[in-house]
Amino acid sequence: MKKYIFSSCLLLFPILFFAQSNLKGMIMDKQNPENNSGISGATVNWLDTSIGAVSNEKGWFTIPYKPEYKKLVVSYIGYKTDTITVTSLKTIRHFITPESELEEITVKSKKRATQRSLFATANMFTVNNDELLKAACCNLAESFETNPSIDVSFSDALTGTRQIQMLGLKSPYLLITQENVPSVRGAAQAFGLTFTPGTWVESIQITKGAGSVVNGYESISGQINAELVKPFSDNKFFLNAYSSLNGRLELNTHFNEKISDKWQSGLYIHGNYRGEKFDNNNDNFLDAPLAKQINVMNRWQYTDAQNGWVSFINFRYLKDEKQTGELNFNPETDKRTTNAWGSEIDTKRFETSAKLGYVFPELPFQSFGFQLAYSNHQQDSYFGLNVYDIQHESVYSNLLFNSIIGDTRNKFKTGISFTYDNYDELVEVGTFDENFKRKEQSVGAFFEYAFDNLDDFSFTTGLRVDAHNLLGNFITPRLHLRYAPWENGVFRASAGRGKRSANIFAENQQFFVSSRQINIDNVGGNIYGLNPEIAWNYGVSYMQKFNIFDKKGDLTFDFYRTDFSNQVVVDWENPQGISFYDLDGKSVANSFQVELYYQLAEGFNLRTAYKYFDVSTDYKSGNLQKPIQPKNRFFANLSYETILQENGAQWKFDATFNSIGKQRLPDTRSNPSQYQLAEFSNPYQLLNSQVTRVFSEKFEVYLGAENLTNVQQKNPILASDNPFGANFDTTIVYSPIFGRAIYAGLRFKIK
Amino acid sequence: MKKIVFIFSLFLLGFSTQAQTQKEVKKKRNAKVTFTVDGICGMCKKRIETAALKTKGVKFAIWDVKSHQMNLIMDERKTDLSTIHKNIMAVGHDIILDEDKKLMASDKAYESVHPCCKYRDSKIVEDHNGELKKQ
Numbered sequence: 001m002k003k004y005i006f007s008s009c010l011l012l013f014p015i016l017f018f019a020q021s022n023l024k025g026m027i028m029d030k031q032n033p034e035n036n037s038g039i040s041g042a043t044v045n046w047l048d049t050s051i052g053a054v055s056n057e058k059g060w061f062t063i064p065y066k067p068e069y070k071k072l073v074v075s076y077i078g079y080k081t082d083t084i085t086v087t088s089l090k091t092i093r094h095f096i097t098p099e100s101e102l103e104e105i106t107v108k109s110k111k112r113a114t115q116r117s118l119f120a121t122a123n124m125f126t127v128n129n130d131e132l133l134k135a136a137c138c139n140l141a142e143s144f145e146t147n148p149s150i151d152v153s154f155s156d157a158l159t160g161t162r163q164i165q166m167l168g169l170k171s172p173y174l175l176i177t178q179e180n181v182p183s184v185r186g187a188a189q190a191f192g193l194t195f196t197p198g199t200w201v202e203s204i205q206i207t208k209g210a211g212s213v214v215n216g217y218e219s220i221s222g223q224i225n226a227e228l229v230k231p232f233s234d235n236k237f238f239l240n241a242y243s244s245l246n247g248r249l250e251l252n253t254h255f256n257e258k259i260s261d262k263w264q265s266g267l268y269i270h271g272n273y274r275g276e277k278f279d280n281n282n283d284n285f286l287d288a289p290l291a292k293q294i295n296v297m298n299r300w301q302y303t304d305a306q307n308g309w310v311s312f313i314n315f316r317y318l319k320d321e322k323q324t325g326e327l328n329f330n331p332e333t334d335k336r337t338t339n340a341w342g343s344e345i346d347t348k349r350f351e352t353s354a355k356l357g358y359v360f361p362e363l364p365f366q367s368f369g370f371q372l373a374y375s376n377h378q379q380d381s382y383f384g385l386n387v388y389d390i391q392h393e394s395v396y397s398n399l400l401f402n403s404i405i406g407d408t409r410n411k412f413k414t415g416i417s418f419t420y421d422n423y424d425e426l427v428e429v430g431t432f433d434e435n436f437k438r439k440e441q442s443v444g445a446f447f448e449y450a451f452d453n454l455d456d457f458s459f460t461t462g463l464r465v466d467a468h469n470l471l472g473n474f475i476t477p478r479l480h481l482r483y484a485p486w487e488n489g490v491f492r493a494s495a496g497r498g499k500r501s502a503n504i505f506a507e508n509q510q511f512f513v514s515s516r517q518i519n520i521d522n523v524g525g526n527i528y529g530l531n532p533e534i535a536w537n538y539g540v541s542y543m544q545k546f547n548i549f550d551k552k553g554d555l556t557f558d559f560y561r562t563d564f565s566n567q568v569v570v571d572w573e574n575p576q577g578i579s580f581y582d583l584d585g586k587s588v589a590n591s592f593q594v595e596l597y598y599q600l601a602e603g604f605n606l607r608t609a610y611k612y613f614d615v616s617t618d619y620k621s622g623n624l625q626k627p628i629q630p631k632n633r634f635f636a637n638l639s640y641e642t643i644l645q646e647n648g649a650q651w652k653f654d655a656t657f658n659s660i661g662k663q664r665l666p667d668t669r670s671n672p673s674q675y676q677l678a679e680f681s682n683p684y685q686l687l688n689s690q691v692t693r694v695f696s697e698k699f700e701v702y703l704g705a706e707n708l709t710n711v712q713q714k715n716p717i718l719a720s721d722n723p724f725g726a727n728f729d730t731t732i733v734y735s736p737i738f739g740r741a742i743y744a745g746l747r748f749k750i751k
Numbered sequence: 752m753k754k755i756v757f758i759f760s761l762f763l764l765g766f767s768t769q770a771q772t773q774k775e776v777k778k779k780r781n782a783k784v785t786f787t788v789d790g791i792c793g794m795c796k797k798r799i800e801t802a803a804l805k806t807k808g809v810k811f812a813i814w815d816v817k818s819h820q821m822n823l824i825m826d827e828r829k830t831d832l833s834t835i836h837k838n839i840m841a842v843g844h845d846i847i848l849d850e851d852k853k854l855m856a857s858d859k860a861y862e863s864v865h866p867c868c869k870y871r872d873s874k875i876v877e878d879h880n881g882e883l884k885k886q
Contacts, residue, residue, distance in 0.1 A: 091818035363781055363824065365811050407810045454801045 021305060023065040025092030027055045027074060039076060042096065047071035047083065048751065065089055067232055067303070121450065121460045122212075122480040123492050123541050123558065125149075127204040133702075134639065134654045134690060138242060138250050138272065140184075140201060140226060141193035145688060146656050148595055148609035148635040149206060150224075153628070156510035157716035157730040157737055158324045158343065160288045161191055167208065167221040167560045168589040168613035168629065172500070172507050173535070175211055175219030178226050179312075180371065180398075181353060182216060186421055187377040187392030190509045191347065195318055197270035197295060199240050199252040202227045209539040209560055210478045210496020213446045213462035214400065214413055217476040220498035220535045221562055221589070230312075231256045231266035231301040235749040244743035246288060247276030262304050270295040279327055280739055281712060283720040285341075287738050289324035308359040308367075316351040325384075326723065336382055341723035343513065345381040365411070366403040373397070383512040384723060387428040390506055395420040405449075413448045413462075427505055432518040436528065440501065442468035448478075456484040470526040471499060488545040495538045501527040502568035504580045511578045514729040515719075521581035531582050534565040553598035562589040571619050572627070573667040575675075575718075576726060585618025589626075603641040610634050625664045628734050630683075632661035648697035655689040663734045668718075675718050675727045681734040684711045701746045710740040778827035781810070786832075787847040788814060788821045788839055791870045795844065798864065802842040806835050819847070844870075 027042040038059010045052030046069040053063040063072075065086075072092070075081040079096040086092070117124065127147060134146045141162040144150040155163045164171050176184035176193070184192030204226050211223035238254035250272040258264050274291045281287065295318045302311040323331060325342030334340045353373035360366045377392040400415035421440040427433070448462035459481045467473045478496035485491060504520070511518075522529030541558035564587040571579040595609040611633040615626040625631070635658055642651040662680045669676060690704030713735040719727035788799050796814050799821065803812035808829030814821045823835065836846050836854055843864040846854040861871065869875045 090815050091820065093817050362783065363811075365824075404810060407804050408812070409804060454797070454804065 021065055022062050023072075023086065023089055023092065024060065024062050025072075025094060026059045027061065027076070028059055028093065028095050039096065042074060042076040042079075044072055044074050047073050067305075118484070118488065118490050118543070118545065119458075119482075121452075121458045121482045121492070122494065123208040123539065125206055127206065129202060132198060132201055132204070133692070134652075134656075138198050138248075139194045140196040140198065143198055143201060143204065146637050146654070147206070148607065148611070148637075149208065149593070151611075151633065154733050154737065155190070156513055157713075157733045158285070158289065158513050159191075159322060159345065159510075160738070161194065161510075164193065164224075166206075166224075167537075167539075167562060167591040168615040168626070169221040169562060170507075172502065173220040173498075173562070175215060175223045176226075177215055177223065179228060179355070180215060180225060181373045181396055182218065183226075185218070186394060186423065186503055187379055187390045187506050188349070189503060189507045191320070191345075195293075195295065195320065195347075195349065196226060196228075197250075197252055197268075199238065199254070200228050200268055200270070200297065202229045202233075208541070208558065209494035210480075210498065210537050212460070213448055213464040213476055213478050214398070214415070216417065216419070217444070217464060217466055217474070218498060218500045219496075220500070220533075220537055221560070228297075228299075229254065229266070229268070231264035231299050232303060234266060235751055237748075237750040239748040240745060242743060242745035244741050246274075246278060246738060246741045248272065248274045248288075248291075248743070250745075262302055264301045264303070266297075266299045266301070268297045268299070277327055278738075281714070281716070281737070283715070283717055284326055285717055285720055286324050286327065289322040289345075291320075291322050293318070293320040295320075306361070308361045310355075310357040310359075312353075312355040314351070314353045316349075318347065318349040318351075320347040320349075321345070336385055336387075338385070338724050341384050341728075343381070343383040345379065347377070347379045349375065349377045351375040363403075365408050368402070369398075369400045371396070371398045371400075381509075381512075384728075386430070386512045387426060388505065388509065388512050389426040391424045392506075393420075393422040409452050409454060411450045411452075413450075414446065416443070416445045418443050423503070425505055427518070429512055430515070430517050436505075438470070438527065440468065440470050442466050442471070458482045470501060471532045474499060490543045492541045492543075493539065495536070497534070497536050499532055499534045501532050502530065502580075504528055504530070504568060504570070508570055508578070510731050511572065514578075514731050515724075515726050516572065516576060516578040516729070516731075519577055519579040521579070523582050525582070528580070530568050530580060531566050533567050535562050535567070536565070537562045548598075551599045551601070553596065555597075556593075556595045558591075558593050560589075560591050564588070567617070569617055569619060571621075572731065573619060573621055573624070575666070575668045575671050575729065579620075581620070583618065584620075586623070587617040588615070590614040603643065605639050606636070608634070608636040621667075627666040628663050628681075628732070630661040630663045634659040648694060650694040652692040652694065653690075654692075655687065658686040660684055660686070660735070665732055665734065668732075671718070671727055675729075677718075677732060684735050685709065686711055686736070698750065699746070699748050701744070703744045704742070706741045706743070707736050707738070708740060711736055712739050713737055780826050780828065781824055782827045784821075784823040784825060784832060784835075786821050786823075786836075787819050789819060789845040789847055789853075789870050790814070790816075790868065791876055792816065792868060794865055795868045795870065798842050798868070799839055799844050802838045802844075803835055806830055806838045809835060843868075 027039045029039055038055060040055055040057040040059060042055045043052060044061050044063055051064055053061045055061040070085060072084045072086050073081060074084065074094055074096060076096055082096060084094060131146060132143050144152055144164055149166060151165050152162050155161045166174050172189055175182060204224060207223040209222060211219035234254055234256050236256050240252040242250040252270050254268050256266040272293045278287045297316040300313040322345040326340045329340040329342030331342060331344055334342055355371050357369040358367060373396045375394045379390050381388050396419050398415060398417040400413060402413050404411050419442050423438050425436040444464050444466035446462060446464035448460060450460040452458035462478045464476045476497055480494045481492060483491045520528055525531035539558060539560035541556060543554055543556040545554045564583055567583040567587045569581050569583050592612040593609055597607045599605050613629060613631055615629050616623055617626060637656045640653045644650050661683045665677050665681055687708040688706045689708055690702055692700055692702040694700040713733060716733050716737045718729040719725055722728065790799055796816055799814045800812045803809050803823060808826045809823060810826060811824040839846060840854060840856040841860055843856050843860040845856050848854060
């Protein structure tokens, strides 16, 4: 049942429950449970605090509670001292055991790092902090390496930027939100995922298929929401230092300070630096860019549980600089000259947001929330002689009301939202030289209804109506269904429509790092002369949880199809050009996935997945499979953890294997023979691994390797010998460029 | 003097009782109610809460496994406590009113609960206690 309240408040404030600030409980004797006689005089106190209480003659105690208190220590002379983890204000009944009794084996039922729920209506799973720590590095883009539903690939041979995709579609078709505010979009599309440091992420919720109408109309293949660490629940102090043999250094520090009973503030600082030049494949180009990033976030959290108010205020500043290109390129003297080929990408971004949430204290199922976010993103960059500058200012606001109809089996969410985006782009690529400016604004209203019969059936359906200055007036329907025909089996289905304006340059920046000429077919549309993208997504999935040999597992099948009514086709089948045009015909992405999770032994888990993608588009030259998109993939992740010691010490081992099938490469037949590529790339396998040694709750170190088998694309840059010539192309990247990368780091925290 | 105090307090008492009666007459749309229901596990929780919620007029129901406390929000104009009690008993759960005052579910209803939920069987309760401790 908690789930229901939880989800009703989930959007903004999962912290609140019944407004109380005292924890009640009873201490009883294990030896004498029948008459439930309490023990008087037992001491309880919150771990590492001076706040305590003594049980009364019936065994009852009342102790002040705050959400940051997690562990309650119960002690009584002659009895063992117990530490209980407290996560809510539920009344505690605790049995204590006499000291003399035999050591009892306590088995903690551990929460799995990635959880697929049987009960959520949407095909959603939550990746918590433990899973994120499995691949220690470094930012949101790299957080998905141990997750089978999301595929990670490199976008080009120079910037080392990772792109993520789901259901065979790249990130522009995924709605990425940060605490439910759309974030990696517009100007931030290409590099935005690298702008959120991994340690700032508390958990990630991944929804496959059409998302919720509450977050807008842009989501097509799915939604990824990252919840950031919160001042009230994060460690008082946290430090993560990371260094890799490929010259990457990272430092993260978190400081959280209690200002008053209700206010808590957090300061999170991230810096990364790569100053060393590497060229392992001897093509005279840096394998990975020289990089510098400073990223600072300040959060304020206000919690008044008594009266039901929660608020967040955030400020964030980012400065990110990348330099890449030929080894001897010196920006001071060679910038935008033909002395040497080089590129610099400088990004500055400022963000601020405020959230306010209120749960009616007498009606825990009723709440409202308000979000307001502003961001200003400025990227100045050049790639050889090409220039690309973009400035993007964005405002997002959302007002939301949650309540029930009759009882908590019928819930609804309704609200209005307003968005504003102002783009200013300068594109100087070859003979193409234009300044694009556009303003987008929309007002929308939404209503989402969720029904749950508390047993085998639930559904969520939503509809939103938006009035947009460039996309027009349109409606967005979404539906999710869940049916559990038998025990531990769940069938789900979803359908929905998404619509968005394609930011063709920001999303396809990698093409600036080539000699390709830009061509846009102006059809009189509102966005670069093109029309908005519209797609329908349908999906079905089936999950069965099972218990074999007393070990838990689950098996999931899912099939999703995305059908574009209109798409801005990115056609790079001509090696000298890149064309953008409105779809004329069909464009579909079919994805099938079967995933198996099994607990091999205590602490030893296996997750495997096979994925099949069939993504094809009608190009002007005919229907083709999407280039650089493997049809077949296999994924396996093995993780092992030793039993947690009393002091928190533990070993953790993790290995991820990926097998990537052959990929169709874009047409290069019109190139001179030395710059032609095969029609398909060869399949390859990747292996990542990490070992973590936790010494105590405070301190741990990790050592890991990416790409252990040292798979490298031989010739990621076409015509690297003549970067200013007509055949220079860094975009055809289908496997890792950087070989094996060993890294190590440490984490230190003070609760 | 004593007499005056006595009369005065009597008067007050009468007044407050009167106030209370008046309050009771006014039926609340969102009345918060708490009582104890016997049961042991997550399965019981689901059964108890579902039975409560399916009672017309009950808006919100949450039962705590450890304390056996049931927290309800109900519309007093549409239902009353005894109807809710009856519906919970109909799915096989006893209502504990006091230390030794219980509303017992009928044997037939009790038999319908899952074998692992037989809360009247002290052995099964004991088993669950072990589990609770582990959590």
